[in-house]
Amino acid sequence: RKLVGKLTTGCTEFDEMMGGGIDTQAITELYGEFGSGKTQVAHQLAVNVQLPKEQGGLSGSVVIIDTENTFRPERIKQMVEGLSEKYGQEYDPEEFLKHIHVARAYNSNHQILLVDSAMELANELKDSDMPVRLFIVDSLTAHFRAEYIGRGTLADRQQKLNKHLHGLQKCGDLYNASVIVTNQVMSKPDAFFGDPTKPIGGHIVGHTATFRLYLRKSKGDKRIVKLVDSPNLPDGEAIISVTTPGLRD
Ligand code: GTP
Numbered sequence: 001r002k003l004v005g006k007l008t009t010g011c012t013e014f015d016e017m018m019g020g021g022i023d024t025q026a027i028t029e030l031y032g033e034f035g036s037g038k039t040q041v042a043h044q045l046a047v048n049v050q051l052p053k054e055q056g057g058l059s060g061s062v063v064i065i066d067t068e069n070t071f072r073p074e075r076i077k078q079m080v081e082g083l084s085e086k087y088g089q090e091y092d093p094e095e096f097l098k099h100i101h102v103a104r105a106y107n108s109n110h111q112i113l114l115v116d117s118a119m120e121l122a123n124e125l126k127d128s129d130m131p132v133r134l135f136i137v138d139s140l141t142a143h144f145r146a147e148y149i150g151r152g153t154l155a156d157r158q159q160k161l162n163k164h165l166h167g168l169q170k171c172g173d174l175y176n177a178s179v180i181v182t183n184q185v186m187s188k189p190d191a192f193f194g195d196p197t198k199p200i201g202g203h204i205v206g207h208t209a210t211f212r213l214y215l216r217k218s219k220g221d222k223r224i225v226k227l228v229d230s231p232n233l234p235d236g237e238a239i240i241s242v243t244t245p246g247l248r249d
């Protein structure tokens, strides 16, 4: 069994709460309402994973399964420029973009199939200088939510989601990679979806994800990240800022 790696978020409190960073060989779920910063955190991790170990990275590339068409190369460029600023050395945004492999998922079945393609790519890059060390699914649940409506289909949805998550866990284990999934929750209690602090996908997502992080908006560019569930760390909260050059303390 390989040693668990740690991927920096670029934020001191956030990293400390996670015991040094986002674990490899585990699924970390980011959940929160729209605009809470899930996609921003995902973009920042796609940048940070490429850094060498000394800078908190995993010297690896990333696969993003993008289900809502929210991946923005321009945002990656800003974050890489932010790194140059932070570390006082020149980083090339084009180099970073080259190691971000984005696949659009058009529906939930396609999304599940893309995990196989992601695994094939990870296998091809296994012995390269930039092996895949991060898998992102943003959003994990949007297609499922749109496609499976009503009580009759709920069990089917949960079963599919569960299978999907097991595929992702396998990616993390096989390639010693971190796995990030995002999940939107309602800001207000909802008659159909119920408790706003409970993520869509409910208990199955909850039990399969190893680490669960609840994001919520605070003043201005501040966001509160709450560690809700972890196998080995105490629950806690960290404050981060989403700024133009990226995530900051
Ligand atoms: P949903 O996908 O809708 O559920 O939301 P999310 O949780 O993924 O939110 P997202 O990560 O897209 O956060 C959007 C927020 O991030 C915006 O309201 C801004 O506050 C911030 N943000 C996004 N892009 C930029 C940027 O280029 N510069 C700065 N400074 N902030 C940004």
Ligand code: MG
Pocket (backbone or CB within 6 Å): 038, 039, 040, 070, 138
């Ligand atoms: Mg998003």
